Amino acid sequence: MKKLLSTVACGIAAMSFGQAAFADPDNNNLTVDGMAISTDVKAMADSPLDKLFSGWRFRESETQALQMDDFDNPSFVFVEDGEALYDKVDGSEGKACSSCHEDVAEFKGLRPTLPRWNEDKGKLYSMEQYINDCRVDRMGAEKWKWTGTNMTAMTSLISLQSRGMPISVATDGPVADILSKGKEIYYTRVGQLDMSCANCHEDNYGNMIRADHLSQGQVNGFPTYRLKNAKMNSIHGRFKGCMKNIRAKPFKPGGAEFQALELYVASRGNGLAVESPSVRN
Numbered sequence: 001m002k003k004l005l006s007t008v009a010c011g012i013a014a015m016s017f018g019q020a021a022f023a024d025p026d027n028n029n030l031t032v033d034g035m036a037i038s039t040d041v042k043a044m045a046d047s048p049l050d051k052l053f054s055g056w057r058f059r060e061s062e063t064q065a066l067q068m069d070d071f072d073n074p075s076f077v078f079v080e081d082g083e084a085l086y087d088k089v090d091g092s093e094g095k096a097c098s099s100c101h102e103d104v105a106e107f108k109g110l111r112p113t114l115p116r117w118n119e120d121k122g123k124l125y126s127m128e129q130y131i132n133d134c135r136v137d138r139m140g141a142e143k144w145k146w147t148g149t150n151m152t153a154m155t156s157l158i159s160l161q162s163r164g165m166p167i168s169v170a171t172d173g174p175v176a177d178i179l180s181k182g183k184e185i186y187y188t189r190v191g192q193l194d195m196s197c198a199n200c201h202e203d204n205y206g207n208m209i210r211a212d213h214l215s216q217g218q219v220n221g222f223p224t225y226r227l228k229n230a231k232m233n234s235i236h237g238r239f240k241g242c243m244k245n246i247r248a249k250p251f252k253p254g255g256a257e258f259q260a261l262e263l264y265v266a267s268r269g270n271g272l273a274v275e276s277p278s279v280r281n
């Protein structure tokens with residue numbers, strides 16, 4: 001386990017880190033309704049981390065337990081909303097998602113590859129953009145807000161189809177430049193507390209910050225139900241919250257900066273299993 005590093009410098013005296021082990025080191029085995037899901041994996045050779053850990057490992061056992069049974073997992077209320085939306089006709093073309101994508105299970109394997117380069121559009125695409133393209137261009141319906149409840153219900157339902165599969169985001173080819181931009185954002189100190197993502201999630205994971213146990217800030221569990229706000233949280237919504245906590249002006253959800261950061265953070269988790277929809281504090 002990492003120790004408090006001296007690289008966490010004076011500018012961040014306002015934040016103090018305390019040491020702690022994993023909340024419940026014995027409880028490494030995440031089994032969801034009989035499916036064993038690995039919560040750690042050896043990192044790839046080019047990773048700044050030795051071993052990758054899911055955020056689930058850093059939660060208290062009561063929070064961990066909520067994710068081990070779909071009946072107890074509060075996310076499933078929202079997954080059901082997603083199912084209803086999936087069959088709901090909306091927009092000028094009189095179509096529902098299910099008019100074209102008959103079975104949502106066809107999206108199995110999509111979550112672990114996102115975000116990825118969309119050849120037709122010549123842009124990096126997150127799940128939210130694929131969904132909104134279908135709504136606008138194919139259904140004649142309104143876009144959903146990136147971090148809104150309809151969107152997170154749908155991304156929860158679609159992500160669930162890939163539960164247990166390893167994250168495998170591509171980092172080469174046309175996304176290489178965006179990846180470096182995301183990396184730069186990850187390591188840049190910002191805000192009144194003058195901190196970078198890495199100061200907390202790379203240098204101090206495993207340590208306590210205030211009353212919270214710091215994880216590696218992985219995105220393999222997203223969308224995630226947070227006990228704090230009792231709703232599904234998108235990746236960009238979480239990034240925004242972390243930036244606010246260090247009193248930085250957050251980037252815009254759905255904007256180029258958070259998309260680059262999403263790509264970079266997802267790539268840091270390559271190999272970790274998809275846990276969506278997960279439960280966190």
Ligand code: HEC
Pocket residue numbers: 086095096097098099100101107110127130131134135138139154158
């Ligand atoms: C009129 C038919 C149609 C409707 C309605 C529609 N889609 Fe699509 N969707 C497509 C087509 C065609 C593609 C591109 C080809 C493909 O990858 O399947 C696509 C692609 C996607 C993708 C990317 C899949 C991938 O593997 O790249 C997602 C995600 C998606 N749709 C979700 C939805 C959701 C959610 C809805 C409802 C809000 C919806 N679609 C409504 C036809 C439709």
Ligand code: HEC
Pocket residue numbers: 015054055056058186195196197198199200201209212213214215216217218219221224238239242243245246261265280
């Ligand atoms: C001051 C420390 C701090 C900084 C800096 C920080 N975070 Fe966090 N972050 C937290 C805390 C605390 C949590 C909740 C506990 C945990 O999972 O680490 C969290 C959670 C997360 C999670 C959710 C992990 C999960 O498993 O659900 C992600 C993703 C994340 N942060 C990404 C980022 C990114 C990207 C940045 C940089 C823009 C960042 N954080 C900056 C403290 C920080």
